[in-house]
Amino acid sequence: EVQLVESGGGLVQPGGSLRLSCVASGFKFSNYWMNWVRQAPGKGLEWVASIKTDGSEKYYVDSVKGRFTISRDNAKNSLYLQMSSLRAEDTAVYYCASNTNGWGQGTMVAVSS
Amino acid sequence: EIVLTQSPGTLSLSPGERATLSCRASQSVSNTYLGWYQQKPGQAPRLLIYAASRRATGIPDRFSGSGSGTDFTLTISRLEPEDFAVYYCQQYSSSSCTFGQGTKVEIK
Numbered sequence: 001e002v003q004l005v006e007s008g009g010g011l012v013q014p015g016g017s018l019r020l021s022c023v024a025s026g027f028k029f030s031n032y033w034m035n036w037v038r039q040a041p042g043k044g045l046e047w048v049a050s051i052k053t054d055g056s057e058k059y060y061v062d063s064v065k066g067r068f069t070i071s072r073d074n075a076k077n078s079l080y081l082q083m084s085s086l087r088a089e090d091t092a093v094y095y096c097a098s099n100t101n102g103w104g105q106g107t108m109v110a111v112s113s
Numbered sequence: 114e115i116v117l118t119q120s121p122g123t124l125s126l127s128p129g130e131r132a133t134l135s136c137r138a139s140q141s142v143s144n145t146y147l148g149w150y151q152q153k154p155g156q157a158p159r160l161l162i163y164a165a166s167r168r169a170t171g172i173p174d175r176f177s178g179s180g181s182g183t184d185f186t187l188t189i190s191r192l193e194p195e196d197f198a199v200y201y202c203q204q205y206s207s208s209s210c211t212f213g214q215g216t217k218v219e220i221k
Contacts, residue, residue: 044212103157
């Protein structure tokens with residue numbers, strides 16, 4: 001059974017940092033591109049970042065470029081999102097996602113003073 | 114950026130009826146990179162279809178996907194009570210990904 005389990009969310013002040021983690025199981029993690037997708041309260045889905053199987057290519061939505069960094073550790077079946085200079089508009093549930101294997105349950109990030 | 118437009122915004126149907134959801138892209142999308150998701154209130158999106166027509170693991174065969182180029186369709190052959198939810202289409206290339214705005218399937 002495929003499982004993606006996110007952690008690391010929480011309440012942070014504007015300008016602060018947070019690191020999200022995702023542990024995958026039930027599929028060959030190192031064979032798949034992975035993504036972070038977010039959903040602001042009451043809104044639709046927004047892709048945030050993607051990373052190639054070996055980590056050699058990374059892509060971001062314009063609104064997070066220079067502030068967020070996606071990374072992975074295939075030995076640990078883990079995906080990460082380092083978020084810095086956080087803004088109120090980054091408040092959302094963040095999902096770890098595989099386009100062909102499924103998504104995690106999400107972790108909430110709230111940016112507020 | 115490829116924009117995905119879903120229609121209708123809301124679909125009001127009764128259990129047992131057929132649901133047809135549309136997803137139109139602003140430019141051609143490879144079939145390999147088109148997916149459909151179901152989301153219920155308070156839950157994470159659930160992958161239904163990937164590569165335009167391939168059902169994800171554990172998805173009932175009443176769900177089917179079709180289409181190519183710029184026009185894609187999700188069909189639910191006979192609505193079950195648990196199928197009333199919001200549905201999103203998604204396209205992904207190697208360098209980006211976009212979602213449609215969603216279609217809500219509600220009980221009539």
